Amino acid sequence: MKNDDIKKLLAGDQGLRKNLLDPKMSRRDFMTVAGAMGLSATIGSSLWSNKALADTPQSGGHMRAGLNDTNTSDSLDSTQYLNTTMICISRGFRDSLVNVGPDDNLQPALAESWEANDAATEWRFNIRQGVEFSNGKTVTAEDCANSTLVHMGENSTSAAAGVFSGIESCTAEGNQVVIKLKTPNADMPFLFTDYHFSVVPTVDGKADLNSKEGTGAYFLREFEPGVKTVLEKNPNAWEAATAGYADSVEIIGILDDAARQSALISGSVDLINRPALKTISRLEKLPNINILGAPSNLAFTHPMRMDVPPFGNNDLRLALKYATPRQEFIDKILFGYGVEGNDQPLGPKFASHDETLKIPYDLDKAKYHFEKSGVGSTTIDLSASDTAYGGAVDAAQLFQSHWGKIGVNLNIVREPQDGYWNSVWNVKPFCACYWGARPVEDMILSIAYLSDSPWNDTVIKNARVDELVVAARGELDQAKRKEMYSEVQSIIAMEGGTIVPAFGQDVAASTDKVGVPSSFGGGWEMDGGHFVKRWWMKA
Secondary structure (H helix, E strand, C coil): CCHHHHHHHHHHHHHHHHHCCCCCCCCCHHHHHHHHHHCCHHHHHHHHHHHHHHHCCCCEEEEEEEEEECCCHHHHHHCCCCCCCHHEEEHHHHHCCECCCCCCEEEEEEEEEEEECCCCEEEEEECCCCCCCCCCCCCEEEEEEEEHHHHHHHCCCCCCCCCCCCCEEEECCCCCEEECCCCCCCHHHHHHCCCCCCCCCCCCCEECCCCCCCCCCCCEEEEEECCCEEEEEEECCCCCCCCCCCCCCEEEEEHHHHHHHHHHCCCCCEEEEEECHHHHHHCCCCCEEEEEEEEEEEEEEEEEECCCCCCCCHHHHHHHHHHHHHHHHHHHHHCCCCEECCCCCCCCCCCCCCCCCCCCCCCHHHHHHHHCCCCCCCCCEEEEECCCCHHHHHHHHHHHHHHHHCCCEEEEEEECCCHHHHHHEEEEECEEEEEEECHHHHHHHHHHHHCCCCCCCCCCCCCCHHHHHHHHHHHHHHHHHHHHHHHHHHHHHHHHEEEEEEEEEEEEEEEEEEECCCCCCCCHHHCCCCCCHCECCCC
16 A cells, blocks of 8 residues: 555545544554455555554654743743643653653663662662763663652652652662652652653752753753754763654743644644644644544642631531532533542552542532532632643633533633743632653652642642551552551542643654654653654654
């Protein structure tokens, strides 16, 4: 079957094309679909063979990505990262000790191996030898240890301080980084997959957090926060043979959904994140555009700061939860790209996700709790911007309609997109938000739901949650751990301060010029931020 014939066939049948390009589709599944569409086994096999050939990474070219979720206040200091754009930039020119691979499992990076003692209280990471920063300086265990220490201790200003709070000490011993924990943690290596962590050079005995020198597949050539970043391939990078295929990558900040999508259609960029779901059905019909969706624990959240009236009132919080139209949110805001949420952060891909925990749409219960709250006609402000997540403003209007049925007087505050994560989230009493997926439960709970978590955006302070999270962290019996996490989910859902109407998918879109692996993931959108080095430009 000739290439021209393949293109004509796929252009004429969007369903077939969508199945062929689905990164989660296996050969067997595709052959079944092709057969059901009336195609012969020969044609189906030819289509799949051409896909397999296209899935082989190619070197060269200039990749241009238009990304939402960026700010002019962004910096290279990874302890302060707030958005997807900085995660992607960091994944391009820096490295961690370990990564989350496309299969969502751990894979070696600057640490080529690691081991723990029997109690899982001491971990040793063996640092890869011969790796250099982009200025030629050899990476040492001291660099890796110092890059860890900035996230530890009472004086740490890192947003990942909660994730690393269980570490007692971190030292460099020869070619090893030695981590000693306060309590056992069977998932400890996953901590280093947090996007706030990256290895930077040591200067004057401390990690140089703003350094442009990294060990990644690319050099950082230009960095204009919130506007444009240019990366250039580093031919001497330690993984140059297996990652970083494009000669250069340009990341452009485009906050407006329509502008970002127009840039993709016109060919001004080769790929985008977060295509507007309300128009995605039209976008996916274009013959040169591919929709890339990956199931995720992405949570659409609406945190209420429980230390600010009236959100300290649990009856009010329960009233809003019971009056939230979850399926309508999925249908009208996510356009099917999601599943119902239950007002806690552990999504359906977590082994501990409690499927039995439901928060039904029940206006009678909602009215009962609202009347009990005594809030009455008090106006409640909800801050929203589509940089929080695509459709956040529309979602606020949806909530306004339904919450009004129980007597809630909701005022929607439309916030500017630039600076949203600095001046609105974790500042305003009630806002729209999203939380990208984390690979293990402890990471999301430690960073946002412990009493002393640095990103505790609901200001939840629950001694039982604190106790259970710490206990589950060191519990090696998976059945007991699941029970603990199930109780945590129930407490947060029924007593916590966030509304999670749905868990979604990580959705991106690209032109046919972009090559994408047969599977991708990584615990965050855009292949965990690794698209920069894992995706490629086709010849």
